[in-house]
Amino acid sequence: MGRAHNFNAGPSALPLEVLRRAQAELIDYQGTGMSVMELSHRSETYEAIHRSAQDRLRRLLGVPDNYRVLFLQGGASLQFAMLPMNYLSRDAAAAYVLTGSWSEKAAQEARRFGRVQLDSQAKEDGYKTIPEMLDGEALAGASYVHITSNNTIYGTQWHAFPTTQIPLVADMSSDIMSHEVDVEQFHMIYAGAQKNLGPSGVTVVIVRDEWLQQANQDIPTMLQYGVHAKADSLYNTPPTFAIYLMDLVLEWIEEQGGLTAIASRNAEKSGLIYSVIDEYPDLFDGHAAKSARSHMNVTFRLPSDEQSKEFLAQAKALGFVGVKGHRSVGGCRVSLYNAVPVESAARFAEFMRDYARKSR
Template sequence: PEAVLQEAQKHLLNFNGTGMSVMELSHRSKEYEEVHAGAQQQLRKLLTISEEYEVLLLQGGASLQFSMIPLNLLKEGKIGYYVLTGSWSEKALKEAKKVGSTAIIASSKEEQYRSIPSLKTEPLDEDGAYLHITSNNTIYGTEWKSYPSSSIPLIADMSSDILSKRINVEQFGLIYAGAQKNLGPSGVTVVIMKKDLITTPDDHLPTMLSYETYSKNQSLYNTPPTFSIYLLKLVLDWVEHEGGIEALEKRNQEKAKILYDVIDESDRFYSGHAIPDSRSNMNVTFTLPSEEKTKEFLNLAEEKGFVGLNGHRSVGGCRASIYNAVPVDHVVQLAEFMKWFKARS
């Protein structure tokens, strides 16, 4: 959010009277530890995270969690169950296969990941280590509207929709999210993990790949990404100032509806990739009648100041990412541009 960037700019050279930037402070200093603990506490407050859960601030992005999760939780004789809804769940499964036994419990791959598949979890109880889902699929523009019930730990990669809507943390064993969509800049990864899933690791597990290492040391075992965590804290403060997750959820629904209405009312000039009941409120994906039209649309959009509307190469077309920090007015302007482009075509 612009307000967060301005706040960081104001204190960039002199944080809280220290005469230094946050990025210059020792991560063992009192001033930084207040930032660190403040980020964890603010996240607990916004998401109503109970003391049964740890809030860990790690590095390596969600991609490292693809490995850390099975390395810590996928014990011999157990199976890691995965729901495939896009590229990131595929990558998570690929890493887990290197560690232990896995199975695909549901997938929408055959229909080009246009929907969230229906899911039956009854047979997972005895042999399942965990059930893994990706809550929002940025490339394909799909999102889980409700989460599966499961008697084994439910694990969710929420990198691209955390803080965008209300969730019940108690429904999950572990939630992880790379910060760079809704939480802050790249460099810090948030893990919200039930404490009873944190166990003493096997001897072969490297220290830095064990959740216990971070849990025992308040995520300060080694030097954390201090400036990224400072900006995370500022973003969380901004969320509270905006009215909390409830207010952002309402705003996100409004933003998404503006764009989906343009798509649905365009007589198929714009075609949404995701089926309506699986549509993401974070990533609106759509195609135009031809590649030529798409290229013309993107070129004119960039001239008008709309940057980053290219769809992923695996899907093509266009993608409007409307994360928490995107104001409603910006979405309105994009919708007006889309209507204007259709009219002139």
């Protein structure tokens, strides 16, 4: 059986080279007679994997020395609560820029710990756009500003990040490592690994040292960023196999030419799909405004639910996996994370054109 054209939104495609490497090392990692899954997280062998993953991430993303790189568990959803627990209080406020469902969930969690001020410009536009400028009223007096860099459900993406004197925090779960980022624009970046970094199970947090020192310490130990930073993310047993696979994925990104090459390839893939949407706008109704189109998740609808079902059934029969839109919005979604080959995007674009011609 051949490899599927995997357009799942997450967990998503992993590089075939990484899977083969992990397969070869699964039972005996570097002559230890053990799998990585069996290694003690306190062993020198595992600690070398841990350091390698941190170092590769720093190199690729250009993380400055005054930032800490943490490997945590609980996914980005835990960060929705962990962030305000560390940096928000009942008498303080945080600003949340709503650009989709995940930013709404993050704001909802923050309300448990303090006041939340919403920038709802994109929501008012049906989540088709990204704000050109932040809402000054929402930012007034805020302890931090939270954005979601890419919106998997609606298919929109920040292509230029906002500039603000207020600490800026970004959930980059679905587009981290897909293009270059100026880390110094942010006080904190967090991301679940299961889109571009590796398998589910590990979450990356990149936090500025000076902001780390300001975190609340009157919360449960496991939810304090400072505790994990002090222990180098080894306070308790980390998701060792997920971190090992992440290190292999980061090595693969280096071998592809780094983030510049990865970004170019991602733009090529999304461009193939968007070109068909633009060619047949009466059949494929793209959700995102052109200025906000995501390179990671292309979302669109057909004229009717019945036609969408027919289109999805034909796609599935041809081996295209994960094209059905999120259950909350329906329609279609093609996720084009780093490990999705250009060939898969090209074949899907060809299928879309063929479907359009036959539908005339």
